[in-house]
Amino acid sequence: MKQKHFEVIIIGGSYSGLSAAMSLGRSLRQVLVIDSGLPCNRQTPHSHNFITQDGEKPAVILKKAKLQVDIYKTVQFYNGLVATTVKTDKGFVITTESGNVFTSRKVLFATGVKDLLPEIKGFQECWGISVLHCPYCHGYEVKNEKTAIIANGEMGFEFAKLISNWTKDLRLCTNGKSELTSDQTQILKNYGVLILEEEIFFLDHNEGYVKNIIFKNGEKVEVKAIYTRPPFEQHCRIPETLGCDISEQGLLKVDLMQKTNVPDIFASGDCTTQMRSVAIAVSTGTFAGAVINKELIDEGFR
Structure with a gap:
């Protein structure tokens, strides 16, 4: 040049x-x-x-x-x-x-x-495909599906409220002990949000499309989409x-x-x-x- x-x-x-x-x-x-x-x-x-x-x-x-x-x-x-x-x-x-x-x-x-993505096996492969950051960009495509949020505390509470607009089949994965207040916990439970405190082991997926969240205690939860804000x-x-x-x-x-x-x-x-x-x-x-x-x-x- x-x-x-x-x-x-x-x-x-x-x-x-x-x-x-x-x-x-x-x-x-x-x-x-x-x-x-x-x-x-x-x-x-x-x-x-x-x-x-x-x-x-x-x-x-x-x-x-x-x-x-x-x-x-x-x-x-x-x-x-x-x-x-x-x-x-x-x-x-x-x-x-x-x-x-x-x-x-x-x-x-x-x-x-x-x-700065978490060191969860399968997360990188799913990021931007089925692990999502924005419901306005991708929420319509996974509306009414089994959905999880990986977040905790105030962010987890607000994110769960937001995503409930697109699906009621929702669970909040705090990936460790919940930092929600008792009031926040009760509000989410009243709206049918399942709160899971187990640590995440890996994401079971097929070419970036998540199928299950596998927890360190051996339990798994079937989901079609995950929202998180790393x-x-x-x-x-x-x-x-x-x-x-x-x-x-x-x-x-x-x-x-x-x-x-x-x-x-x-x-x-x-x-x-x-x-x-x-x-x-x-x-x-x-x-x-x-x-x-x-x-x-x-x-x-x-």
């Missing part, structure tokens, strides 16, 4: 990053998208709750998106990982792991988050090294304009919000691109 300087460099080329790139490309901006090609939902068979794309495979949406962005000749792509990003008086110097160096005036992080961390730590604030939930803090607290650094998509869906990622990326373009215009009139 001969071009080394860009007006905007987008780190992360999944749904949010590509949406920002399209917004900026249509604004005639010189843009570079740096991406390693490993979106977090690559194992998920279908994407839902995204109008016009409901039920489509995430990989198909992503391929189509990249082809459409590639039409805009001011947008270029680089396949790889960013090693360092340094802020200077003139913008940013970005070095990739392979040693390529690029500069830009603005940077957008659309780098997502990394889920802890996560930022997929890319570079924003923190640049001084970007991180929320108590571990998300990059942005204002209503998708701006971080560091001038000229923006962020969008899953790394900024607990509402993790393709539709939200696209929305925040598109908006971030428009805001970045407006900021560049305003700077040109100073």
Whole structure:
């Protein structure tokens, strides 16, 4: 790649990053998208709750998106990982792991988050297929089925209330001693939620589709779907090294304009919000691109 300087460099080329790139490309901006090609939902068979794309495979949406962005000749792509990003008086110097160096005036992080999955045999294979994080994305497809939630305490209580909208055949697996209050326990029991405190041994599944939860005491529970919200961390730590604030939930803090607290650094998509869906990622990326373009215009009139 001969071009080394860009007006905007987008780190992360999944749904949010590509949406920002399209917004900026249509604004005639010189843009570079740096991406390693490993979106977090690559194992998920279908994407839902995204109008016009409901039920489509995430990989198909992503391929189509990249082809459409590639039409805009001011947008270029680089396949790889960013090693360092340094802020200077003139913008940013970005070095990739392979040693390529690029500069830009603005940077957008659309780098997502990394889920920290529990060490339960079968969990990784089922994650995104039948072990789910969001009923709005996947709940309709497993409505009224035998369903479990792996959670405890306040999160378990609230999650059970939420999922009961999609199925009444529900059990809450606390994976150890319950941390529910006595009132919470009684409320869930009144609504028919079975509370199971045994520790989970493994998930019995067929190519990612769960069949049974096997507990360490040898008991098993038949289920067709499991909901859980594992802890996560930022997929890319570079924003923190640049001084970007991180929320108590571990998300990059942005204002209503998708701006971080560091001038000229923006962020969008899953790394900024607990509402993790393709539709939200696209929305925040598109908006971030428009805001970045407006900021560049305003700077040109100073």
